Amino acid sequence: MSDDLRWSPVGQASEFNDGQGRVVTVGARRIAVFRTGERFRALKDACPHAGVSLATGYLHEDTVVCPAHAWSFHLDDGRCTMGPASCKAATYAVRVVDGTVEIGVP
Numbered sequence: 835m836s837d838d839l840r841w842s843p844v845g846q847a848s849e850f851n852d853g854q855g856r857v858v859t860v861g862a863r864r865i866a867v868f869r870t871g872e873r874f875r876a877l878k879d880a881c882p883h884a885g886v887s888l889a890t891g892y893l894h895e896d897t898v899v900c901p902a903h904a905w906s907f908h909l910d911d912g913r914c915t916m917g918p919a920s921c922k923a924a925t926y927a928v929r930v931v932d933g934t935v936e937i938g939v940p
C-alpha cells in the first residue's frame with residue numbers, strides 16, 4: 835500500500851459481518867467494504883453498469899455479484915468477472931489497525 839494515501843477510520847472490524855458488504859463514507863465517497871474472513875476489501879459503492887449499490891450484492895468466493903443485473907466484480911482489483919471485460923469497479927485500499935478498519939484514498 836502506498837504511504838501517499840490518506841487513511842480514514844470507518845469502524846471497528848468486529849462491526850463488519852463476514853461474507854457481507856457494508857456501506858461506509860469517506861468524505862463524499864460511498865464505499866462498499868466487504869469482509870471475507872479476516873480480509874477486508876473495498877469497492878466504490880456504485881456498479882459501473884447503472885450505479886446500483888454493490889454493498890447490497892452477494893458475495894461468491896472473491897467476487898461480489900451486483901443485485902441489479904448480475905454483473906460481478908473481483909474484490910481484489912474490481913475487474914469484471916461476469917459482464918463486459920472492459921468494465922471495472924473502482925477499488926480502495928483497506929487496512930486494519932488495532933481493530934479499526936481504515937480506508938485509504940489518494
Ligand code: FES
Nearest residue numbers: 881883884900903
Ligand atoms: S447495475 Fe450492476 S449489473 Fe446493472
